[in-house]
Amino acid sequence: MVEDPSLRAGDADRDAAAAALREAYAQGRITQDELEQRLDGVHAAKTYGELAPITSDLPAVHPRPTVAEDAEAVRHRRGLRAAWASWAGVAVIVNVVWFASWAAAGASPTYYWPIWVMGPWGGAMVLATLTQRARGDDS
Numbered sequence: 640m641v642e643d644p645s646l647r648a649g650d651a652d653r654d655a656a657a658a659a660l661r662e663a664y665a666q667g668r669i670t671q672d673e674l675e676q677r678l679d680g681v682h683a684a685k686t687y688g689e690l691a692p693i694t695s696d697l698p699a700v701h702p703r704p705t706v707a708e709d710a711e712a713v714r715h716r717r718g719l720r721a722a723w724a725s726w727a728g729v730a731v732i733v734n735v736v737w738f739a740s741w742a743a744a745g746a747s748p749t750y751y752w753p754i755w756v757m758g759p760w761g762g763a764m765v766l767a768t769l770t771q772r773a774r775g776d777d778s
Contacts, residue, residue, distance in 0.1 A: 644688030656681045
């Protein structure tokens, strides 16, 4: 969306333009002198019309994930790992209980009831893990 060039630019607009210039400098698209000159222009710009020409010859900058987004992804992965650890712990416990009852029964075949504990929960965990990977959070 192209803004009306006569509208006043805000601090966020100037910050975005300055970030685009710094990224262009980091990529080697402009020199340090150009960076300094353009940053002076960005800080002096009062309208969108004054701000636009400063970065018009540069490709669009694709924003990198913010620290908050990275932290959220890390929290989500940790939560998923904790859920898998809980599932594994419960699976071990129910299997130990089943095995103990099987051994106490004189080694006669008994119904394998732990599947009703581990199965649905494990299926939900697999879906959650695949959903996370489909979103790209598993980096």
